[in-house]
Amino acid sequence: MSRSQVTKYLRPSTPEEALTLLRNGGKSARYVGGGADVARTLPGDVTTLIDLCTLNLSSIEESAESIVIGATATLNEVLENRSVANVCNGVVAEMMRKVGSPLLRNMATIGGTLVSAHSWSDVIPLLLVLDAEITLYDGDSRTMGLGDLYASRERFANSILTSVMIPVSGPGDYAAFHKFSRTAYDIALLNCACYVHVEEGRCTEARIAAGGTPRLATRLPQVEAALPGEALSDETIERVAQVARDTVKTADDRRASGEYRKQLIYAGVKSCLHEIAQRLEGGQ
Amino acid sequence: MIDITLTINGEKRQFAVNPGETLLELLRREGYKSVKKGCESGDCGACTIILNGRAVTSCIVFAVKADGGTILTAEGLENDGKLHPIQEAFLEEGAVQCGYCTPGMEMATYDLLSHNPDPSPLEIKEALSGNLCRCTGYVKQVKAVKTAAKKISGEAK
Incomplete structure (x- = not known):
């Protein structure tokens, strides 16, 4: 595969410089994170690549409220990080292990993953339910919920994603992730993530998201x-899974039919909530 | 052309590369033929190398990105005519058939064993999940990685 169309590979040292380079390059310029996605699917009209990995944005730091992950940290660096491992029983690492292969995860960056916004992404639904926030730079820095980025993606098209913040979890916080795919390495036919906060045996807050429906992952308010007010009994879990099957909009694509995806979202929600219920029973 | 410096198998070298050139293209044109060209989309693992300590598919790494970095290819595993324990283990366990996937598998194994000297069968399978083999059923490779782990930890004692 020839990428000989590329005539410039630029390595800025600050976000300001990167932004200027992109503005100067116009439509023929594109940011590169780990590069895995860009090298595979480079559009024919792109001739200038601007590498963001030279901005020194790959640290992972924990504060009292959140873990701040630099945008160019690789997925494996996130997977192996000890602070990240403490979030909701290691759910982030559990999800990351299902993303591609270790070879890809050593290249792919968390920022690139969130900005590429593939509809089948495993990372996006989980970070949505963990209430992750992102910081974008477009001359000024602004912080917003990850969902807000996708709600107005075009508005932020030239911005640089500089970091992702995942709140640290406390007692009563539980999350689970489930991916359906033909093989362990394949992209998801559908995936789903659930977060619940439990106090005195009852759920006080719930966030659930599904991806690969086949649209980009979104939260599922209905x-x-x-869930709130309910204990995670078998009956509750069955009822919630049925609501998911009956309300989530699914569609056909070449991987699976919309009808099949309805069964998958039912099974996915059920499996996530059962996993959480088991942890609750085990007192973990 | 962009000038870059790479340390490949212990040797510091300078190259002039095209902006869109991949590490796979550069390494093969410079004679590192253990780095195989397969799918060229990061799916098959035949081009796996160690870049700055971690296994990556070199077909989707822009060469410029590696500037200043350290690379290990299967050529660099051998030391003074003596095979690396990973290579010995692959031979002894019969994990090599046509051999096309072998250098990539060995480099993925190298990454695994550098970070996890005593992996479980599941951890081995996960580590090799990005390396396709069309001849075998992967059983012998998993065995070979176990044997390599034993050889390396034996050497360390």
């Missing part, structure tokens, strides 16, 4: 609304 499904979430079925």
